[in-house]
Amino acid sequence: MTHAVRTPGRPGVFLTRVMMIVLALCCATALRPLHIQAAEAPVIRLSGPPVAESLPFAMMSGMTFDDPAMTIEFTPWHSPDQIRAMIAGGQVDGAIVTTASASLFYHKGVHAKLAALFETPLWIVSTSEASETDLEDLSGTILFPFGHKEMPELLFNALLGQGAPKINRHHTGGALEAVNLLLLGKGHHALLAEPAATLAVMRSKEMADKGAPLLERHLDLRTLWKKKFDGKPLYVSGFALFGNTLDNPAMVRRILEEYRRGVEGISANPEQALAMAENSFPALVAQSKDGTLPGVDIRVTSEPQAFSDTLFFLDQLSRQAPRATGGDLPGEDFFLVTQ
Known part of the structure; x- marks a missing residue:
């Protein structure tokens, strides 16, 4: 007569599985608030x-x-x-x-x-031979980052007021293009913010032996604005x-x-x-x-x-x-x- 044989249980394995389930539930509970916090930020x-x-x-x-x-x-x-x-x-x-x-x-x-x-800080960066002390006296070609009636040119016009210097205006795609054109001798001045203004001066010194014109930060527009409008920043x-x-x-x-x-x-x-x-x-x-x-x-x-x-x-x-x-x-x- 054949009897079914009952295999004795293995309590160690059973307890291990229970602990794993409990730990998983605890981890899920712990992670849920973190997820909510991240979603609310x-x-x-x-x-x-x-x-x-x-x-x-x-x-x-x-x-x-x-x-x-x-x-x-x-x-x-x-x-x-x-x-x-x-x-x-x-x-x-x-x-x-x-x-x-x-x-x-x-x-x-x-x-x-x-x-x-x-x-x-906004600068008129010019070739080193420039000696003008006011915008009205600028000559040659000035380069403006971006298009006609964008901020660089608008600011330039506001500072000029009714003055109209005998200067050619050329608009570029951005500050770095204006810097490159200055270094190629295709302009005499450019209206630049930082770091483009200082970078232009530094590069002109590095490229002097290749025929690039020396550049300098010539006119500080913050100073010119304060001079024109009673010290206003x-x-x-x-x-x-x-x-x-x-x-x-x-x-x-x-x-x-x-x-x-x-x-x-x-x-x-x-x-x-x-x-x-x-x-x-x-x-x-x-x-x-x-x-x-x-x-x-x-x-x-x-x-x-x-x-x-x-x-x-x-x-x-x-x-x-x-x-x-x-x-x-x-x-x-x-x-x-x-x-």
Whole structure:
């Protein structure tokens, strides 16, 4: 007679399986809050052009902050048309743009605000034989980054007022093209921000043995503006907000705090700062020299007086090109006070 044989259980194996199930459940429980936390942290999309002021934002790309929670994503822009399309398409929450562009979108009905202003260093870079001390005396050919009636030329015209120097104007695709044309002897002056202005001077010295003209930072437009307008600072660009994502003073205040830490970090360790921005903004890092970004002089403010000075600047622009700023001056809701 055949009997069924009962195999004795193996309690060790059974307990191991139970423990594995319990651990799996515990892990799932532990991970769930982290997933929810990550989902609740909004991605803040920032953008900026290849100028020194963009470097701290590029350094922040990919970072996640708490209180308030946010993750920073940085995308560079390389032409006025590109950033205008990004803003119109709702692809950016905050960007370094000209104050005129921010005003233009404000008047077009876009939810646009300025949270901070930059006293951007802007130079007339000239060949070394230039001796003029005012814009009215410039001669030869001046190169403007970007097209007709874009900010470089608008600023030039605002400083000139009624003066009209006997100078030819040539528009280029951007600052680096203007620098290259100067080095090729196809222009006598160019209106440049940093680091392009200092980079042009440095490259001219390196290429002197190849026949390139020596260049120098000839006229400081910030100084000329203060001279012309009773000491008022020049606020050509600012950190603008678009849409409702950053309509939150606490969030913007935190972004600006991190921005200022980035400015300090650039001074303390420029090589590390460039390394942090290499993936998010290679075109800006490519302008570095000997491990630093030339000509860095970042001045950022959110003081109420700066907002008033910005309205003065926009008024000067609108007098000679009303469509560039959208017509009338923006109202008080154009500025987001974060103090």
